[in-house]
Structure formats: C-alpha cells, structure tokens
Amino acid sequence: DDTFDCYYRDALEVVADLLSDPTFADHLSFVPCKNYADSERTNRLYTEINTGDWAYETQVRYIMLLPDGATLISVILSSDKTELTSFTGKRSCYPVYLTIGNISKHVRRQPSLRAQRLLAYLPTGNVDETVMSEAKARRLRRDLFHHCMREVCCSLFEPAEKGVLLADSHGVVRGCHPILAAYVADYPEQCLVTCVRYGEACPRCDVLKAHFDQDLCGELRSQDDTLATITYAARLPAREKAAVLDAAGLNGVPNPFWADWPHANIHAAITSDVLHQLIQGVGKHAVQWLIGLANARELDARIQRLPFAHGLRHFKKGISKLANIQGSEHKAIYAQLLGCVHGLVPDDAVRAVNALLDFIYMAQHECHSDTTLQQLTETLTEFHRLKGVFQQPGIRDDFRLPKLHMMQHYVESIRLFGTTDNYNTEATERLHIDLAKHAFRASNKRNFAAQMCRWLERREAVFWFATYL
Numbered sequence: 392d393d394t395f396d397c398y399y400r401d402a403l404e405v406v407a408d409l410l411s412d413p414t415f416a417d418h419l420s421f422v423p424c425k426n427y428a429d430s431e432r433t434n435r436l437y438t439e440i441n442t443g444d445w446a447y448e449t450q451v452r453y454i455m456l457l458p459d460g461a462t463l464i465s466v467i468l469s470s471d472k473t474e475l476t477s478f479t480g481k482r483s484c485y486p487v488y489l490t491i492g493n494i495s496k497h498v499r500r501q502p503s504l505r506a507q508r509l510l511a512y513l514p515t516g517n518v519d520e521t522v523m524s525e526a527k528a529r530r531l532r533r534d535l536f537h538h539c540m541r542e543v544c545c546s547l548f549e550p551a552e553k554g555v556l557l558a559d560s561h562g563v564v565r566g567c568h569p570i571l572a573a574y575v576a577d578y579p580e581q582c583l584v585t586c587v588r589y590g591e592a593c594p595r596c597d598v599l600k601a602h603f604d605q606d607l608c609g610e611l612r613s614q615d616d617t618l619a620t621i622t623y624a625a626r627l628p629a630r631e632k633a634a635v636l637d638a639a640g641l642n643g644v645p646n647p648f649w650a651d652w653p654h655a656n657i658h659a660a661i662t663s664d665v666l667h668q669l670i671q672g673v674g675k676h677a678v679q680w681l682i683g684l685a686n687a688r689e690l691d692a693r694i695q696r697l698p699f700a701h702g703l704r705h706f707k708k709g710i711s712k713l714a715n716i717q718g719s720e721h722k723a724i725y726a727q728l729l730g731c732v733h734g735l736v737p738d739d740a741v742r743a744v745n746a747l748l749d750f751i752y753m754a755q756h757e758c759h760s761d762t763t764l765q766q767l768t769e770t771l772t773e774f775h776r777l778k779g780v781f782q783q784p785g786i787r788d789d790f791r792l793p794k795l796h797m798m799q800h801y802v803e804s805i806r807l808f809g810t811t812d813n814y815n816t817e818a819t820e821r822l823h824i825d826l827a828k829h830a831f832r833a834s835n836k837r838n839f840a841a842q843m844c845r846w847l848e849r850r851e852a853v854f855w856f857a858t859y860l
Contacts, residue, residue, distance in 0.1 A: 395514035397539045398844050403546040405489050405508050406464060406569050407557045414504060414858075416560035418495040421462050423447040428760050437759045437809050440465055440492035445572060445807040449654070453568070461554060462565040465492030465572035466547065469507075469819040470540075470580060472515065475831040475839075484827050484840065485513035487543060488819055492572050496813045502821055505854070509826045509847065511543045512840055533644050536583060540648035547571075552653040571655040575814045577667040578793050585657050586617060586647055590793060592640025594661045595800050599640050604790035606775040608799040612658035617641065618650055662814040663797065663804040669751045670721050672794035677744050678710070678724060683786040685735035687711040693731040703727070718817065725751065743777035746770045754801050759810055764802045771798055 409415070423446035426436040437443055450463050467490045475482040489510040490499050499506040514535060518528040547569045549555075554566045574584055578594075581587075585594040592599050596609035621643050624635040636643045649657045682690060691709025699705050704723035706713070713720070725748055733741060749770045756763060781787045801811070808814060830843035 393516065393518070395516050395535060395539075396840060397511065397514055397542065398840055399487075399511035399539075399543045400509075401546050402489060402510060402544050403550060403555065403569070405510055406466065406491060406547070406567075409489075409491050409494065409506065409508065410464070410567070411558050411560055413560045415494050415498060415506065418498045419493050419560060420495070421493060421559075421565070423450045423463070428762075434761050437764075437805050438757070439496055440572065440809045440813050443805070443807050443809045445659070446492070449570065460566055462567045464567045464569040466569050467492055467573045467575060467814065468510075468544075468571065469575035469816070470513070470584075471576060471816070471819060471823070472580075473823045473827055475828060482831065482836070482839070483515050484831070484843070485515050486823065486827050487511040487513060487540070488822055488826075491569075492808075492813065496809070500812065500818050502818075502825055507819065507822055509822075511539070512844070513539050513543075530642075533583060533586075533642060534646075537644050537646060537648045541646070541651075544648060544652065548651050548653065551655075568654075571649065571652055571657070571660050573662045573808055573814050574657065574660045575662055575664070575816055575819055577664055577816060578797070581661050581664075582642075584649075585612075585661060586621065586641050586644045588636075588640050588642050593793070593796055593800075595658050595797075595803075597640075598796060600791055600793075603792060603796040606772055606799070607796075608803070614649065614656045614658060617658070618647070621645065621647075659807065662808060663754070663801045663811055665751075665755055665811050665815045666718055666817040666820065668794045668797050669754060670718050671716075673747065673792070673798065674721060674725060674751055675716070676792065676794075677747050678721075678728065680781040680786055681728070681732050681736060681740065681744060682711050684737070684740055684781070684783075685732055690731060690735060693735075694727060697727060697731070737780055739777045739780040743774055743780060746773040746777065750774065750798065750801075754811055757810055757812055759805050764805060768802055 410419075420439065420441050423441050425447065426438070426442055428434040428436055440446055446463065446465060453461055453463065468487065470485065470487045472483055472485045475484055487510045488507050490507045494506050498504050518531050523531070551568055551570050554568050556564050557567045558564050574581075576584060579589055581594040582589040582592075587594045590600065593603075593609065594612075596611055598607060598609035602609075617639075620635065620639045620641060624632045624641075624643055625645060627635060632643070647657070649655050691711050694706050694709050697705065703726060704720065706724070706727075710724055716724075729741065729745060729748065732744070750767060753763060753767050753770065778790060782789070804814075805811065826847065827843070830846050831839055833846045834842035
C-alpha cells in the first residue's frame with residue numbers, strides 16, 4: 392500500500408529545448424562523419440559522438456527505414472542516487488539527467504552552460520522490509536525504477552520510430568528521431584538499468600563473474616535476447632526460472648523501461664566510466680596491492696620526503712592510512728606513486744602498475760586514433776600478463792573484479808561513441824551540487840522533493856530572464 396512520488400519533465404520537451412537553445416547554435420552537429428589522421432585514411436580519429444561508429448551505422452541503417460532528411464538525435468541519459476546529508480537523516484535524492492550527443496562535448500561538460508538538463512527525481516522512499524523478504528524488497532525496488540523510467544521516457548518512444556518536427560537553434564525545422572545512444576552510470580546502476588545481476592555478470596557482454604579475471608571480451612548482449620530470456624523465464628516454475636536467469640546473469644525485471652524504445656540496444660548504450668572504474672576503481676585497488684607488497688612505513692616516508700610541486704598535492708602523512716579519498720586525491724597519488732615504490736616491491740609489480748597507469752591516462756585522451764587504441768589494448772594485455780604478482784595471501788586471492796573486466800570495453804566504447812569525456816560520470820557527479828544539494832539546502836528539509844523542484848523552476852526562470860533581458 393506504499394506510495395512513491397516521482398517528479399519529472401516531459402522528455403521530448405527537454406530534447407526540443409536543448410535542440411532550439413540559441414546558446415548551442417555554433418556547437419550542434421547532425422551529420423555523422425569519419426575523420427582520419429592521414430591522407431590514405433588508414434588511421435581513423437575519434438573525438439565527438441558523431442565521429443564514432445554508432446552514429447554512422449545508425450544513420451546508414453536509417454536510410455532504408457526512414458524518409459530522406461531524417462535527423463538522428465542521440466539521447467544520453469544518466470542517473471545516480473546521491474546523499475543530501477553527510478552525517479544525519481540519511482536524506483537522498485535520485486536525479487536523472489538528459490542531454491543530446493549532437494551538442495559538442497566541451498559544451499556538455501560545462502555545468503554553467505546547462506547542456507545537461509535535470510529530467511526527473513526518481514523515488515527514494517524505503518520499502519518496508521518488515522512485511523516482505525529482503526529478496527522481494529530488492530525486486531520491488533528494481534520494478535519501481537523501471538516503471539518510473541518508463542513514465543519519464545515514454546514521450547520519446549513514438550518519435551524515435553515515426554519522427555517529430557523540431558526546430559533547431561537556427562530555426563530550421565527537422566524531422567528528428569530521438570534514439571537512446573548512451574546511458575551514463577556507475578556499475579551498480581548499469582546492472583539495475585540492464586536487468587543484469589549485480590556482481591555476477593557484465594552489463595555489456597555475456598561474460599559472467601567466473602571469467603572477470605581474464606583478458607577476455609565476450610559477445611555483446613542483445614536487447615532482444617535479454618527480453619526474450621526474461622519473457623521465457625517468467626512462464627517457468629520458480630526453480631527453473633531461477634536456473635534460466637542465473638545462466639544468463641539476469642535478474643528478471645518483467646517490463647524494462649527500454650523494451651519499447653525503438654532502435655535502442657541498452658547493452659550497447661552502457662558506456663565506460665573512467666571515474667568509478669579506473670580512478671576510484673582498479674587504480675585504487677592497485678595502490679592497496681602495492682601497500683600490501685611494500686613496507687608501508689617506508690613507502691609513507693618516501694611519499695613524505697617528496698618535494699612540494701605546483702598543482703600537486705603533498706601527502707605529509709603518507710598514503711597508507713588515508714580514508715574517504717576523493718577523485719582528485721587519487722589522481723595526485725597516481726602521479727607520485729610509481730617512483731616511490733621502486734626497490735620496495737618486485738619489478739613485475741612496478742611494471743604491472745606502470746601498465747595500469749598508462750591505461751588510466753591514455754583512456755582519458757580527448758582525441759584517439761586507431762594507433763592509440765591499439766596501444767590501449769596492449770597496455771591492458773601487459774597488465775593481465777603481470778598481475779599474478781599481486782595474487783598472494785593477504786593481498787589478493789583472485790581478480791574477479793567487475794571493474795577490471797569493464798576495462799575490456801574501453802576500446803569498443805571509444806570506437807562506438809567517441810572519447811570517454813563524452814560520457815564520463817565525473818561530469819554528471821558535478822551536477823548533483825547545482826541540481827540536488829543546493830536545492831535541498833533551500834528547502835525546509837521536510838517533504839523536500841516538491842520544494843526542490845519549485846526552487847529549481849524559479850532559479851531556471853531567473854536564469855532565462857537574465858540571459859535574454
């Protein structure tokens with residue numbers, strides 16, 4: 392009998408507003424393209440979303456399906472639950488953001504330009520677990536998420552197939568087809584969105600947990616196959632249903648929100664996440680592995696003795712006992728770590744971390760080519776070859792880490808959607824400050840979701856008035 396409130400805008404109106412915003416008039420692109428670094432066209436370049444394979448292949452596929460002049464609108468969604476209070480109350484909100492890949496990535500990364508729009512606040516109310524099992528409560532939360540997302544996104548479903556006339560920022564009316572291109576999220580959210588079991592399977596490919604430690608990239612999951620498996624399992628008795636879903640690594644959400652979104656493949660839309668997978672993920676693990684191998688006191692002493700440098704944090708107490716480390720602090724550690732562990736750990740450990748750091752830095756390039764993508768693949772292969780040096784009691788029993796496996800998909804994501812700064816969660820995490828935390832502080836902290844929406848509407852009205860006054 393519990394009720395949950397979901398606050399949202401019409402998604403099609405948000406897309407239309409982004410498309411017609413004169414701020415982006417000089418930063419819109421509607422034509423997929425292939426750029427090359429050489430005149431022989433052997434070394435392709437990847438930057439914006441429209442330089443990747445997804446935009447090109449989707450547009451080519453549409454030539455046979457849609458009328459002449461159809462315009463592809465690449466919809467990028469992101470969602471992430473965030474805490475609004477630090478120590479008391481456990482207040483949280485669940486924002487969903489929307490932008491379009493037709494806008495240049497350097498514009499989308501600037502919060503002040505408002506190229507990322509708040510689309511919805513999903514329900515965050517707790518399910519009463521006293522009247523149901525924990526498994527049933529988890530299932531209810533998953534179903535609630537997909538039900539709300541379906542309501543939020545449903546206005547885009549019909550235009551994706553039939554098109555809708557929208558004016559761009561130059562006043563040109565286009566036959567637009569808004570199609571889901573990318574869904575930006577961390578790993579738990581990726582599993583929730585794709586109906587994949589958390590920690591047990593990859594949301595992009597068919598690799599299961601048992602093979603997460605291998606230098607292996609499986610076959611891309613198909614949205615149609617996922618829906619067919621869920622539908623088939625729903626007709627089976629409980630024990631057989633569980634076996635079918637276990638084998639596929641799925642959780643069996645009966646009606647995913649993306650099921651009726653034409654031309655979408657939610658598994659292909661799952662993108663790489665530099666912040667959580669690399670900077671706060673595998674890189675963080677590697678630091679702990681090195682501390683486990685080295686003499687922690689000596690490592691801290693070496694870190695402390697490093698000279699001060701402009702723009703680089705100095706860890707005056709070392710790094711072995713740091714807690715609640717932020718992304719910027721992780722980056723500062725990686726910049727100083729490699730030279731400090733030389734002679735403290737085996738040479739293979741230094742080489743392994745060197746390969747891993749090379750991968751982390753190269754994955755963040757703002758322009759990639761076929762050559763750099765090949766180098767990215769080689770550095771990952773080198774890390775897998777050497778990672779066994781960390782497999783020791785008290786350091787690491789195995790490497791079945793979802794974040795380690797997700798590194799296999801970086802080259803694939805870059806070829807599909809351009810460089811990782813097109814879809815890094817670091818940009819959407821920043822939006823929580825303006826579109827969630829500041830709005831919460833302006834409320835009276837009771838029934839705050841409606842007050843947050845009202846405050847944001849007024850703030851937006853003031854912004855537009857000041858812009859066009």
